[in-house]
Amino acid sequence: MSQYRAIRGMVDILPDDTPLWQMLEQTASDVLGAHGYQEIRTPIVESTDLFARSIGEVTDIVEKEMYSFPDRNDESLSLRPEGTASTVRAMVQHNLIQSPQRVWYRGPMFRYERPQKGRQRQFHQLGVEAFGIATPDLDAELLLMCRQWWKRLGIDDVLTLELNTIGSGEARQRYKAALTDYLRGHFDALDDDSQRRLDTNPLRILDTKSESTQAVLKGAPSMSTFLDDESRAHHDRLCELLSLAGLSFVPNPNLVRGLDYYNKTVFEWTTDKLGAQATVCGGGRYDAMVSQFGGRDTAGCGFAAGLERLILLLQALDVEASADPDLYIISSDENALGKAMLEADRIRSEFPTLNVVQHLGGGSFKSQFKRADKSGAAWAMVFGEEEVAQGTVTLKPLRSRDEQMTLDREGLNKFLAQLEALAQDVEE
Structure with missing residues (x-):
């Protein structure tokens, strides 16, 4: 008989490795609990339409990366590729958003990507979502909470916070139109992936790794010139709060994140210790998502951390966790x-x-x-x-x-x- 092996891109976490995972997760649980966040657990399988509607039908995740299949009633189901959509669905379904809610989750996510170090087809995220608070003090709390986690793990000195604002949905649409017009005039200079995204998701071109496309983008319209006054004031107050707290950050005007539901604040925590897979945590605001799912108009903000990448970072820094007996x-x-x-x-x-x-x-x-x-x-x-x-x-x-x-x-x-x-x- 042939020996069974794990499916490509879905990796066993062996007993020698689990103490570091347990330390990583327990540290997060302690920090989140101390801030008043409660754990939520949602199903791994959801309606495909849930993700198409929230993430965006023309995103790479929905177009190419989701594990989708029909069930016996011929309804299209998908293994969850991220956790925010499921959390928002649960909040609306169970009528929980009557007052501000702070929740967190952890578990496996699934995307059909090319497996490589720090990027698997089954991967694990720890995510945090907060609802009902539209002011920038919530954004600041989430970022300071991340810093608490990094400090307890001993990795805060190798992580950099990159921060941007992408404004309201209307402002983003105006900027998208201007950016598309500009890039069409330089179409032949764009890399193949950016040429494809020009008609589907042009904002993602901003974070391309292609040097030729980055050269084109130097002359592109600036997102900051399209910002609405409310988004600008929100961002300025957030920056002020972070400065008061001594949390340094790097402004990144090209940071947009890969999901359609974001507005206003977007951020990523990055490191130079993991090569190409530099982002270990990212998130932002999604103030229209709850109403999009049938709930009342409710602000939302959150982040998700890739646990595999954090484990790789801990290992690169020789951080150890022991489960040796006494x-x-x-x-x-x-x-x-x-x-x-x-x-x-x-x-x-x-x-x-x-x-x-x-x-x-x-x-x-x-x-x-x-x-x-x-x-x-x-x-x-x-x-x-x-x-x-x-x-x-x-x-x-x-x-x-x-x-x-x-x-x-x-x-x-x-x-x-x-x-x-x-x-x-x-x-x-």
Whole structure:
């Protein structure tokens, strides 16, 4: 039989890698919870029309990248390519937008792209969405919240905030018309992808990587000249708030983001540590989206972070997260094993933050100690015939030069309390 393999572009995350993922996600959960954001979980599969309507029918995602299929009722369904549309749909469906709402989500997304480092067909996002607040202080909170996350991860010094405003929908349409007219006069100088986008999504030409097209864009109309007064005031106040908070940013007039639903603020967090896949997080405002889905007119703003790219960045910076056990329990025989299992269960109940692994499957002391050492455990806890007879345990250090010790129940509890306190200090 041929060996089954994962589908191309859909990658297994193996046990050695998951501690870093768990640290990344838990850190985000802590930051978001501290800001009053609640988790929401939406289905992976939605109506195809949901994404076509929100993302834009002529975007690359809808035209070429979605995993879409008919169900048995011949309704077109799609694996979600992003999380905002599903979140807005849930808010409207369950009538939650009666007052300001702050939510976040995480999970797999799907796009049929060419797999490469930092870009997979199944990828994971952690997203944040806030509704019912139209003022720029919300935009500022989201960006400051990102900075809190980066600081806790230890990566804030390698990330740059790029910021722009694309104005109201009406202002953007006026600018799009002017940009299209200008680019048509330089059509032959555009790269093939930009020539195709000229009739479908001309704003995306602004963030092209083609040097020849970038040269053409230097003479293009500026988006800032088409901004409406409200959007300009919104952006100026946001910049003021960020400056007051000491959050530096780089103005990027060509930043538009790839989804049609954005208006006013758009932003990206980028790094120079990952090559071509420089953007690790991006977002902005989408004030018309809720009403587009049948809800009442409600402002919205949010962002999504690509977890695979953040993991790559953490690895590039040699950030580690360990899931090594605190204790590895070794038993001499079946009688000792029974005693050890009871004691292991007690320790897990009374000292719940300690990571305790018990050796199962038998074997000599030598082989068990090899397993204990390989596990990365700090201490081996030994239940031999003598320990069982005397009601004690022997603790052997595996990662330090501490002395081996034999302890009764009272002494063991004091040791475990100290070990637990030390582990908590290290986490903090």
